[in-house]
Structure formats: C-alpha cells, structure tokens
Ligand code: GN1
C-alpha cells in the first residue's frame with residue numbers, strides 16, 4: 001500500500017496530495033462490490049487522476065478504469081458526462097450498424113447510485129468508472145507510419161460519424177478551449193504577471209511566442225468568416241487517446257471524451273499531428289530530436305482523407321495544414337503560460353516539466369513553419385484523391 005501511495009503522490013504532483021486509497025468505498029457506488037486485487041496509476045493524462053482497478057469475484061478478474069475528475073479544469077461534471085455519454089451512445093449505434101463490437105469500440109461508463117454517470121464523495125471529489133478495454137495499449141510516441149495512417153482513418157471516421165450529430169445537444173465543457181486568440185491574450189497577461197517569478201528562465205521562448213500573434217488568429221478568423229465550418233470535434237486527439245489492439249496495433253477505440261464540443265476539424269487534425277507526427281515525445285529535453293516527420297504527416301493525412309476527405313471543402317482541407325501549426329502553437333503557449341503561473345494546470349513530474357513541454361511545441365512550430373508549403377501540397381493531393389472516391 002505504501003509504495004502505491006508513494007507512486008501516486010510522485011506521479012500526481014498536481015492535485016493528488018490528498019488522494020486516498022479506499023477505492024472500494026467509491027466502487028460500491030457504481031454497484032461494484034467484488035474485492036479489489038490491485039489499484040495502480042494508469043495512463044499519461046495531464047489533468048485527471050486515472051487508476052486501473054482490478055477486482056476478483058467468483059474467481060474471475062475484471063479490469064476497470066476509475067477516474068477522479070479534476071474539477072478545477074472541469075467544474076461542471078454534469079455537462080461533461082452528459083456530452084460523453086450522448087456521444088458514446090450515438091457512436092455505439094454506428095458501431096452496431098457496421099457490425100462492430102460495441103464493448104470494445106466504445107467506452108462503457110457505469111451509472112452511479114445517484115442516477116448520474118459520476119459519484120461525488122464526502123470530500124466533494126468527483127469520480128467516474130468505465131471498463132478497461134482489454135488487450136489494447138496506447139502510445140506516447142508513434143512507432144510506425146502504417147499505425148499513424150490507421151490513426152488518421154480512425155480520427156477521420158470519428159469526424160465523419162459525428163457529422164450528423166446535433167451539435168446543439170452538446171454543452172461547452174471548457175469555454176474558448178481552442179480559441180487561440182483568447183489563449184494568446186491569456187498568455188500575454190501571464191507573461192506580464194510573471195506570477196511564479198520564472199520569466200527570466202524563459203525569455204527566449206516567450207519572445208518567440210509573442211512574435212506570433214497572427215498565427216493565433218488563423219483558425220479563429222477562418223471560423224468567423226465562415227471559410228470553415230463548426231463541427232463536433234474531440235479536441236484532444238493525442239495518439240495516446242486512441243487504444244490500439246495489442247496484437248495487430250489497429251485502432252480499437254477513441255477514448256478521453258471529456259472535451260467533445262463544437263470545433264473546427266483542424267483542431268483534431270492539428271492535435272494529432274503535433275503529438276503523433278513529432279519525432280520525439282511531448283516532454284523531450286533534447287530539442288535536436290524534436291521535429292515533424294513528413295512521412296508521418298503524409299501517412300496520417302492519407303488515412304484521414306480516405307475516411308472524411310469527401311465531406312471537406314478545399315478550404316477546410318487547407319486549414320488542416322495551417323491548423324496543425326496553430327494547435328501546436330496553442331499547446332506551446334498553454335504549457336509556457338502554466339510554467340509562468342507556477343504549474344497550476346498541467347500535472348508535472350519534475351521541475352521545469354512544463355517549460356520542457358513548451359520548448360518541444362515551439363520547436364515544432366518553427367519546424368512546421370518551414371514545411372508548410374509541403375504540408376499544403378500533401379493535404380491537397382489526398383483531398384483531391386478523396387473527391388474521386
Ligand atoms: C491535456 O489530460 P490530457 O493529457 O488528455 C489537455 C489537452 C492538452 C494535453 C497536452 C482538458 O490532456 O488540452 O492538449 O493535455 N486537456 C485539457 O498533452 O486541458
């Protein structure tokens with residue numbers, strides 16, 4: 001128990017100092033009374049606390065994912081779970097129609113004894129429970145172009161499948177989540193405030209970011225001028241939010257439905273690229289390893305366009321290339337802003353973790369800026385091909 005507790009507190013420096021270990025008293029509110037065999041921290045999310053809980057009842061083990069929601073980031077669990085459950089149920093029907101396996105290809109949330117899909121404990125902490133999808137794994141770094149192409153198919157299909165989902169049924173979980181204009185304004189204020197007194201340690205990065213006000217405007221303007229449409233988007237399409245089959249490495253299920261909201265296709269495409277097409281992990285310290293791999297960009301685009309290209313206009317297709325830079329930039333200023341604030345939003349596992357993350361993102365921005373003409377060419381090529389399908 002002690003070592004578990006240690007692991008938890010070192011891994012979750014942000015909000016879990018007070019995380020207690022009596023998971024059985026939480027599970028029971030979801031109707032699970034089987035004895036707990038193990039409970040381990042799970043995944044690499046930066047916001048919520050995720051625990052893999054294994055129970056054993058009548059000789060049979062069952063794996064669950066128990067999550068404690070970070071209510072500083074997600075203050076309204078009703079909106080969040082309402083969105084997630086509605087979208088899951090909608091996607092389940094589509095999986096069924098396609099003859100797929102609903103239990104593996106969609107997330108199964110457990111209702112709590114209060115009739116909601118989350119339980120609030122006596123300390124006001126919010127928990128939710130879902131089944132662990134067996135024989136799957138996820139990646140923090142892309143291991144092959146083939147796998148990334150399939151990821152492109154999966155996220156493209158996600159957009160395509162949700163194209164007729166009524167967006168007005170979804171609440172805005174986090175206001176202005178990918179409004180990069182607002183993100184830039186916030187960042188500017190964070191620089192001025194220099195709350196944690198860290199500005200001196202990141203002046204070069206701050207200057208690089210402040211010089212890119214126009215970049216922050218690109219997608220906002222395209223949406224305002226209706227050059228690109230609002231759709232239902234996932235808004236957090238890192239490759240570790242897609243579970244791959246352990247044997248085939250084919251995508252099985254898209255997870256982390258916390259930020260499903262109306263958004264631009266480029267948000268999701270861009271987020272996949274900034275994370276999955278990078279040659280290094282999001283927090284790599286050796287910046288010489290950090291650049292966008294064009295082969296991976298092309299592979300993802302090929303898969304994505306095959307799945308949804310026909311539903312996109314040329315302007316929207318082009319926005320995917322520019323949007324990849326915008327979303328990478330946005331993520332960079334979010335990390336840098338949080339570093340300046342004293343690491344209050346993203347969990348950190350070491351000093352300067354958020355600065356390291358910001359540096360990788362800004363390095364990617366610089367690299368992608370030089371590669372934009374090629375990116376546009378690739379996007380247009382596969383968009384054209386999709387029109388012939
Ligand atoms: C956060 O929790 P996680 O790791 O899935 C963040 C995303 C960022 C991402 C950066 C609600 O996602 O927006 O892109 O970190 N989620 C929220 O890795 O802010």
Ligand code: MG
Pocket residue numbers: 045047236256258
């Ligand atoms: Mg997330």
